[in-house]
Amino acid sequence: MSPNPLTSVSMRAARWSATHPWRAIGGWLLLVAIAVGLAATVSPQEASDEDYRLGESGRADRWVHEAGLDAPDSEEVLVTADDAADGPLDQSTAEKAGARLVDAVGTLEGVDGVSEPQWNPDRTAMLISIQLARDHDDADPIVAAVADVRSDFPDLDVRQTGDLSLDDAIDERVADDLSSAEGISLPITLVLMLLAFGALIAAGIPVLLAATSVAVTIGISAPLSHLFPAEPTVTSMIVLIGMAVGVDYSLFYLKREREERARGRSTRDAVEIAAQTSGHSILVSGGAVICAMAGLFLMTDVTFNSLAMGSILVVAIAVLGSITVLPALLAKLGRWVDRPRVPLLWRLNRRLSGRLGEGGISRRVLGPVLRHPVVALIVGVAVVGALAVPALGMKTHSGNLDTLPGDIAEVQTIKAVIEEFPSEGPVAQVVVRAPADDQAAVAAQLDDLGRRAAASGMFRAPSAPVENSDDGRTSVLELAMPFEESDDEVDEALLMLRDQLVPASVDSSGAEVAVGGGPAESLDAQERMSDRLPLIIAFVLVLTFLMMVFAFKSVPIALISTVLNLASVAVAFGLMTLVFQHGVGESLLDFTSPGFVIDWIPLFVLVVLVGLSMDYHVFVVSRIREHVERGLPARLAVQRGVSETAGVITSAAAVMVSVFAIFATLSMLEMKMMGVGLSAAILLDATLVRLVILPAALVLLGERAWWPRRPRRPQGSPVVEPDPALAVAGR
Template identity: 55%
Template structure:
């Protein structure tokens, strides 16, 4: 692993010798990447990319046989106030039917249907496969509503819900981008007290995100882009991009303050912080690679986008950042914000972190027990997590089409959750298949879980080899009884009715797909955790040459993940702080979020861990004992870690304010976990554990007797601190 140490130094030396080439090459790369996004349209995921289990096989079979249900829209008609006038409803439905039938993309309009107590009516519209958007249909619905002021005429369906969600995602992402930049810049001003120093990390993080979004467009033809991938790129890119620059810039300024020239300070920063950036960046990438084990279009797309932005940010930090620092020189500390500059300059090593560390280092066993008790206590609720796919209940209810879809499902249960039974058999057996499916439908409706539907629910392909039965489920998608209904259909109802046919059959539909996807996530979660922990062990073992440090790193990562899962369960599944965060608890966690939080959190927490442990090792290698090395190493890095955590928490908190519940879950889980990771774990549990490990994990050498040359200040100031610490003792 010696190349990890040599690469940042060599990159810094080249950049320092050719600063304009490095800077020009970086901005040319960013411009080229952004141009790709303009010229190359991204390839989005399709329904086929999300197929899994029996529901996936059913979807593929229906598509191949031409029985896949085309997209549809539904128009709900209710009274604006008082009782519903049947004559007015009939007139409005006739107007809708006449105009919708002539609209482009409409294949058929079904007759008006009333609910059980005749308080609502529904007109369903079947669209052609090539229907692209529902704008024209929405305008028709709005005009009919305007012509019938006594009625509420509202539309929702496949196209309009997708359009409403896409618009909200775009608006949320734009808001996150607009807010995250000034917030991050403000935090950097508080850290550095100078405008240029504050702007450099934000500039590199922003350009890294822009370049990644550009590169993601052509890459989407290999890995189709999931709708939330850009949110993930912004989330991870701003966090790691600012952190990496912060680590590097802080060390360079520290060395200049000790008397080193700009070139020497940049080289020392490359040798120390640059090494930490490379190790932690590779750890983040390795952790995110664990998402590929989870399979599925969502994880593959999110992992690809996140890995790409981490790689771009890492390259920027060890190449163009040294060039910028060399060209800026001491101008990096200009223009100064007077009050902030004085505060940041006076904030020394003997600050709050030193006071907190004193009892931790003095009583490590007690501190370790208290820290572990607090972290484990927050982690325990994770054992009660319930996972489920996103549903209407998790979508923002202030989107009109989402609210309308929920009302339609409530008034017309047959329009809600559905199960689809697909049978493939020779054409000669089709009459027997259809008869058995109708018997299955009757048996299912006789149970409390299924409800009857209008018309014949059995359809057959043109070649008579594939037959489909549609069953309506009484309960909402997120209701646990819906999963029970699918399980009963698969294990008893369908086998009793169809096994005697000797034909192949599968159970699909949205409800079955939700169950299959959730089950796959639960099955693969232990494998992803194992992969991430194993990689952490290997990478930390190679980086620090100590199996005890590697095991400690893996244990702390698991602790951070447990805290994140426990907090997400308490907030989003149990509904604590729901009003403050402006959401309604669905009673579960969206199934893909914990896996993504696991991979992202382990990777990001390694930033702090590598940075802190690397500094502790520097002191230990110079001859300090474990207690002194831990005290000085963590005190030196506490300010940087706190600043980096503040950036991450602020970025994640912005996503916690987004309206999509999955983004809110991810933002809250990561923000709380990073906050506790940077405080409880890095200032209490880690130092106490390192003190108890003693000198064993470190390769110690005798402190240098002679004064190091001025051009190699990496040892001289630290050796002086060794003497100061020994005298203080």
């Protein structure tokens, strides 16, 4: 049988690296140094507001911006009685504080105007609005002025929020959350590696290789961001995905090399066998992750483009390091890779390996599965189906105030402002571009539109006249809706406005019309997601299917892989719906359910999960295939393949689950959703799916699993005789 091209690549790379270890190590260090230099000298280009424009709402936003009609940023200062003060708000003191604040803020650079203090109906709260100059993006001087007033009036609660201060607070919380996740994940990963190997050098190599892969990716991403503008969170995504896959790939390789050395093979032979087996698995798995992540490009969205580029790059570099510098290190270290041993952890490692290996797994899990594959398959599918059912009722919506952490002061303040000074509701903008000579006609048409919209009951009567640009070519009408931002009626109202009300009132033969505003942006994003999601799912599944066919030369194996990937994704969606839409486990995870799943999370979880779950699948199937090639019958090949990989799978799953579970502890709801969906699905995928459903399906298929041709033993390789003990266990 001709060797698999991927196997040939991994073997040639490992053979060269093991023969020239210092060149391989030096080349890797040079790559790291160049990447660090790029990160230090090239400023990344972050995505701008224009990059996020989408569909009709994006077109409306662009027209408004070009006409100079977009509202400048503003800040709000709310004055109420201090919680510690006795009695109601002292109105005279509040007015003094308001006057002081108006004087202090009004002279600041970048402030265009300050409103007179406004009282709520029962005069228990006072609001001061601060309008900023266009393109002014620094709220710090205003924050300082508000702090001075607050210190001078201790009996008052003087709080600030607004476009800039709220964004700054959210950005700071996101950075703190992700920084905390990165800081926690590294020591946890190192501890797991010590448990997996029981020796410092062996534990440190996967972590070191993953960390350097991340460093290289971050450096290369700086110049690439000028082609694909960078999302603010992409660096943290690179760190977390890079650590997960980088550690897992090194773990697979290192475990196999140690296993072969334990059988008495030389270091060089052990490295070559690891390259032939685990190296092949790493290439297939890495290719699957890259294919999955490439599906994000089909969204043609700056956020997903940035995440896709960062993820693909870090996975590709982790694969490169695993098949080059890792064999070089192992060849150079030899048996020193198991030094220095940590006595307690070394003994614990040996004990865990025994319990997770052939004895424990075969006897307690695989035994019943192999004896009763039909029952095991039915039970496994039933559990997966039960966990996936809630996904049928999944509701998605863009993030809003309800999805922000309530302990952010600016979030609390803006909610208090909305409560004390209720707004009219979500606002849609109808933007018309027409020749300046048609301005009067357009104004009349928009007035008619306002009357029709109010008569429909889905909109309030316009509270402000039509706004026109200086050149007379652009007109804007704002229509408020009497609903909460996340109500389904908001989308219904927007669709009615676009499909019925606007065409009935505005003559578009000589004009361009677009409906925009915040709610319209959310609707367009959801529609883009709904339209593209089936295409992305098909793209990801077809590519991973073809990759599995290419890697294993088996159609049934590729079909099983595709179905199991879908099962894992369905479980993740079901759990996210159950927890975040229906509120199961709110107190445990410390959040309040918004009643929906944030719209971009399902797609991101899908591609990440399809890619990462292939790690375990490819590793298990590759070991099973090895035994089939050596002449073992199908049932015993499954028995031995799953048993021999149980310890590695457990360690690899523990790394990924621990890394993503950290997300579930963070305060940002997006991070919680991603953490719960990925960690729970990967845990189930590495246990129920790969240890019950997969073996049961392969046993039932028997020799047919390797259609169109059964893997044959390479000429000259010995036939491995079945172990009688395994044969008994596998009956």
